[in-house]
Amino acid sequence: MGHRMRTAIQYELGGPEVIRIVEADRPEPRAGEVLVHVRAASVNFGETKVRSGVAEVGPPPFTLGSDLSGVVEQVGAGVGDFAPGDQVYGVFLIGTYADYVAVPAVNLARKPAGIDHVQAAALPVxxxxxxxxxxxxxxxxxxxxxxxxxxxxxxxxxxxxxxxxxxxxxxxxxxxxxxxxxxxxxxxxxxxxxxxxxxxxxxxxxxxxxxxxxxxxxxxxxxxxxxxxxxxxxxxxxxxxxxxxxxxxxxxVSLGTEGRELDRISALVSAGHVRPHIERTFPLTELVQAHELVETGRVTGKVVITL
Ligand SMILES: NC(=O)c1ccc[n+]([C@@H]2O[C@H](COP(=O)([O-])OP(=O)(O)OC[C@H]3O[C@@H](n4cnc5c(N)ncnc54)[C@H](OP(=O)(O)O)[C@@H]3O)[C@@H](O)[C@H]2O)c1
Structure with missing residues (x-):
């Protein structure tokens, strides 16, 4: 048996309470992918719509989460831009509420120097x-x-x-x-x-x-x-x-999802032109409460999950 990890999963559409935190096998990065040890992920308003089924992405079970910031654990075949130990952040439209996630290298960028994983995870989407x-x-x-x-x-x-x-x-x-x-x-x-x-x-x-x-x-x-x-x-x-x-x-307008666009965000952050505001962080175990808060539509800045 491979390494185990925690991941959020929902087996049905519905309110925040449908989100469960379960154990699962750690994924293996395929060719072109990077396995990231996730340190922080944010909750976007759109994810509450996917969770409830108002925005359709296909039938559950699935894991929500679109933003991540963390450390490269392992790289798949053909990945030359990143190496184990690199601090990265990125956007991967579904599945970042997990301790580890395998993400296409093109969706990642180096985390800007001078901000932590919580701030970095607030940015991508x-x-x-x-x-x-x-x-x-x-x-x-x-x-x-x-x-x-x-x-x-x-x-x-x-x-x-x-x-x-x-x-x-x-x-x-x-x-x-x-x-x-x-x-x-x-x-x-x-x-x-x-x-x-x-x-x-x-x-x-x-x-x-x-x-x-x-x-x-x-x-x-x-x-x-x-x-x-x-x-x-x-x-x-x-x-x-x-x-x-x-x-x-x-x-x-719709967001771009490529790491090279994130590099432009990194430059703006490093120059002090852009700074995310974090209203509150929650541990992964309190993802349900984080969804409840974001769903109110009253958040100032961002809500971030720490892992
Ligand atoms: N197309 C794309 O690629 C894309 C990407 C990301 C997000 N989105 C969409 O963009 C929207 C915003 O996302 P978000 O993550 O920024 O949401 P959010 O953080 O949840 O937005 C919360 C803010 O909305 C304000 N608000 C709520 N009702 C309002 C109203 N009637 N008039 C003015 N302000 C109001 C609240 O301020 P008050 O408490 O002061 O009302 C609160 O500060 C969502 O619909 C999301 O799905 C689209």
Missing amino acids: AALTALRAAETAGDLRGRRILIHAAAGGVGHLAVQLAKLRGAHVLATARADKHDFLRGLGVDEPIDYTTHDFTQVARDVDVVFDLVGGDYGKRSLESLRPGGLLLGATLHPGVTEQDARDRGRRYTW
Whole structure:
């Protein structure tokens, strides 16, 4: 019998309580793969949707988890970029809530110097999504961008990238999060519970919508003619045709998953331009509680699992 490890698994779709922590055989890295000893993994809002079945990835059993930071244990045939002992982080869309995971080498990058595994694990999915959005937005110098759910995992990194690119940033969050947003550089925080954002945020060049639903069409009202709406949620609530009918543009953005894109995040982190905020960490044994917290939709920054 090979080495044993702990892994999270769910045998059915449902609430956080369907997640079990079980023992399993440690995987062997196949050609092109790296076996990583996981030290930290984050919980993304999207994973709560996969867990419950709102977002379909196929029938259970499966192991959730998309981000990881850890140490290379072993490399598969043909892997030249990494060696045992290297500190790495990466994005692997399903299965990182485990002590060990075999990940394609192309999905990994070297962990930025100067941040720990918890901070590194907070970055991949959220930062790569924010980077895609910032790049899709084009030249942001002197432009007005409205970011919805700006205090969340993707949002708080999107704010930092928008400020770095010279934008004037408007951002929605509850009032108790406005100091946090100002600390990130937000110019105009908007409390969406007391103000209709479409009345406060006018003539913006770009909206990055991380809420979806009715925010999709409503966000078109905040845009100047010709402005760009970027959606990223499962139910963006708007189509390209809706935007065209209003003389605006709409594009859906999705994260890149390659290590060489993460290298660009590493450079931004090392230069001090991007810093993840961690609301709370939980040990793997409390993954259920971590899912309960993320599912509230009220998280500031990121929630990270330690192993
Ligand atoms: N397309 C992709 O590749 C991709 C990648 C990653 C994530 N996503 C999607 O992007 C969305 C955000 O993900 P995330 O991980 O950043 O989520 P998250 O961290 O769970 O977001 C939490 C934040 O949402 C804010 N929020 C909730 N309702 C709001 C509302 N009505 N108006 C404004 N802010 C609101 C909360 O602030 P308050 O408490 O102040 O309300 C909280 O700070 C999710 O739908 C996720 O599935 C897509």
